[in-house]
Amino acid sequence: MIKKVFLLVFVFLGSSLCFSVDIARDIVARGSALVGSPYRYGGTNPSGFDCSGLVNYLYKPFLPDLPRSASAIAQYGSTVSLDSISPGDLVFYATGSNRSEITHVGIYIGQNTLIQSVSAGPSRGVILTDLDEKYWKERFKWVKRLFPRTGQVENRADGLSYSKGSYSGALQNLEPGGKGRMDLKNGDFYIGDFKDGLFHGKGEYHYSNGDIYVGSFFNGRESGGELIRSDGSRYSASRNESGTFVIDRRTDRSSARINYLLETPTEWDDWLANEQKLFRESLDADRNAADDELRRFEEWKKNSGN
Numbered sequence: 001m002i003k004k005v006f007l008l009v010f011v012f013l014g015s016s017l018c019f020s021v022d023i024a025r026d027i028v029a030r031g032s033a034l035v036g037s038p039y040r041y042g043g044t045n046p047s048g049f050d051c052s053g054l055v056n057y058l059y060k061p062f063l064p065d066l067p068r069s070a071s072a073i074a075q076y077g078s079t080v081s082l083d084s085i086s087p088g089d090l091v092f093y094a095t096g097s098n099r100s101e102i103t104h105v106g107i108y109i110g111q112n113t114l115i116q117s118v119s120a121g122p123s124r125g126v127i128l129t130d131l132d133e134k135y136w137k138e139r140f141k142w143v144k145r146l147f148p149r150t151g152q153v154e155n156r157a158d159g160l161s162y163s164k165g166s167y168s169g170a171l172q173n174l175e176p177g178g179k180g181r182m183d184l185k186n187g188d189f190y191i192g193d194f195k196d197g198l199f200h201g202k203g204e205y206h207y208s209n210g211d212i213y214v215g216s217f218f219n220g221r222e223s224g225g226e227l228i229r230s231d232g233s234r235y236s237a238s239r240n241e242s243g244t245f246v247i248d249r250r251t252d253r254s255s256a257r258i259n260y261l262l263e264t265p266t267e268w269d270d271w272l273a274n275e276q277k278l279f280r281e282s283l284d285a286d287r288n289a290a291d292d293e294l295r296r297f298e299e300w301k302k303n304s305g306n
Contacts, residue, residue, distance in 0.1 A: 028110065036125065051117050063146060081143070110160075110162065111176060112130055113163040132264050136268065153172075156169065167182045220262050235247045
């Protein structure tokens with residue numbers, strides 16, 4: 001009897017581990033299709049989502065008892081390091097004045113990208129954001145994994161959207177891995193090998209100005225190869241660990257040959273800086289209006305003899 005129970009438990013756990021990959025795939029696919037949906041406080045369906053409403057909509061079919069709020073969901077699952085994050089994991093933030101209080105949650109979908117529903121920012125509603133943005137890094141609390149991961153799973157993507165662009169090709173554990181192509185949002189594109197979501201191996205990076213780098217890549221950067229300029233001239237080229245592109249041993253000063261995948265976006269920081277600027281201007285305008293009102297009142301008192 002004990003052997004039978006053990007066998008049943010083993011089979012159940014094995015099925016759950018394999019099934020968890022399918023769950024993550026389903027969540028990434030359905031979540032990606034919801035990009036562009038509007039924000040609605042308390043919303044839990046495609047007519048409008050708040051942050052935890054989006055999580056509930058995608059996860060509830062697999063976790064019926066999942067709580068409704070971000071702070072309650074944050075107590076579920078197992079905590080994993082940001083370095084070990086995997087598609088389908090949840091990322092929690094403290095976006096309010098109290099930086100110890102969980103107020104926001106997003107879903108990691110791969111290649112440093114979160115899908116989340118936001119009420120304010122450069123864009124509103126269900127959007128894609130980059131984990132490396134300073135705005136989000138400063139508010140980061142932890143990562144939770146609701147389903148276990150196991151083994152190596154291979155499949156393919158066709159036009160899967162990330163924060164930096166669109167990917168088509170092989171996937172390893174739901175991250176770009178193997179042969180593929182990425183069309184980047186700045187007009188560049190890459191064709192070649194990927195590993196853990198990064199350019200890694202042999203490939204070609206086509207800059208939007210017509211230049212092409214052909215050669216080796218390591219953890220996303222051009223690690224040694226040849227730059228073919230739009231006029232046909234060829235030069236040895238590589239990008240060092242600090243991000244500087246070196247052509248024939250000379251530092252490249254051209255802004256046209258950045259590696260867009262490695263760039264840290266500043267969209268949210270720029271938005272916040274502008275909001276703070278507008279707020280200061282509004283305060284200054286209110287102070288000036290109050291000063292003008294006080295001045296007129298004093299003049300009225302003087303002229304009326306009061």
